Amino acid sequence: MTTPLGSIHPVSAILHYEVLAIINKYAVKTIVDLGGTGKAQEFTAAKVTNINRLDGADALNIKVPDCYFDASMSVATVEHVGEENLGKFFLEAFRVAQVVSTHWLPLAPGAAVADAIKNKFGHKHRAQLPDWPRVQKIVNKIKPSGATVQFVPGPTAREHLLLLACMRESMRSLEFYKCVMGCGNSLYGGILHVIMNRGKK
Numbered sequence: 001m002t003t004p005l006g007s008i009h010p011v012s013a014i015l016h017y018e019v020l021a022i023i024n025k026y027a028v029k030t031i032v033d034l035g036g037t038g039k040a041q042e043f044t045a046a047k048v049t050n051i052n053r054l055d056g057a058d059a060l061n062i063k064v065p066d067c068y069f070d071a072s073m074s075v076a077t078v079e080h081v082g083e084e085n086l087g088k089f090f091l092e093a094f095r096v097a098q099v100v101s102t103h104w105l106p107l108a109p110g111a112a113v114a115d116a117i118k119n120k121f122g123h124k125h126r127a128q129l130p131d132w133p134r135v136q137k138i139v140n141k142i143k144p145s146g147a148t149v150q151f152v153p154g155p156t157a158r159e160h161l162l163l164l165a166c167m168r169e170s171m172r173s174l175e176f177y178k179c180v181m182g183c184g185n186s187l188y189g190g191i192l193h194v195i196m197n198r199g200k201k
Contacts, residue, residue, distance in 0.1 A: 011163055012039060015075045015104045020044045022152070022193055026099050028070035034059040034093060034103075035077030046070070060088045062096050067198065072097040078105040078135075079127035086130060091142050094194060101194045107132050110186035114157035117179045121171050123164060135192065144196055152191040157183040 020043035023031065029047065033040045036050035049069070051057040059074075059081070072093040081089045093101045106115075108129040115125045132151070139149055155163075161180045165171040 017043050019073055019102050019104050023071050023102050030069045031071045032069045034074040062092050066095055067098040068096050070099045072101045074103045079129050083128050087138050103192045106189040110157045110188050114188050146197045148195040150193040153187055155188050157186045157188040160188040
């Protein structure tokens with residue numbers, strides 16, 4: 001774990017840290033990061049396997065047996081799989097995880113408001129943003145029997161945008177800050193945490 005912070009997007013680093021802080025409590029030894037590019041390894045002593053389309057892998061069809069990994073995770077991946085694939089994505093994430101499956105995702109409507117502001121100021125972000133009721137409905141339908149579902153909210157749209165402003169000079173203007181304050185405390189996203197309760201392998 002020696003990668004300098006400068007090589008990791010600060011927003012991404014914070015979100016990876018938050019997700020891994022939850023997973024690490026379970027003392028897991030193996031993690032699969034769906035959509036991962038190597039960032040997760042910086043925040044855990046567990047062995048991380050990345051499933052990424054850039055490497056020819058498919059998070060909707062992970063070619064390993066059930067419960068192959070102790071944990072599955074993703075950070076800002078769900079919004080890129082397509083609304084029609086949400087169920088497939090979580091079904092695979094749950095299938096391959098023995099202990100926990102933990103995912104940070106942006107959520108409508110707060111993330112849509114923040115993304116509109118980002119786009120206006122030159123920080124383009126194209127994604128299909130689910131809302132929490134829809135995610136919750138899908139997860140409750142396909143989760144393993146006996147699994148426990150938790151949701152950890154955060155950050156707010158305002159917090160997310162202000163962090164971006166610290167990084168991007170183009171956003172440091174009175175006009176931008178007025179837009180940010182207009183967001184109120186709407187939620188930008190949160191962590192879906194599913195405890196499998198499968199018992200030991």
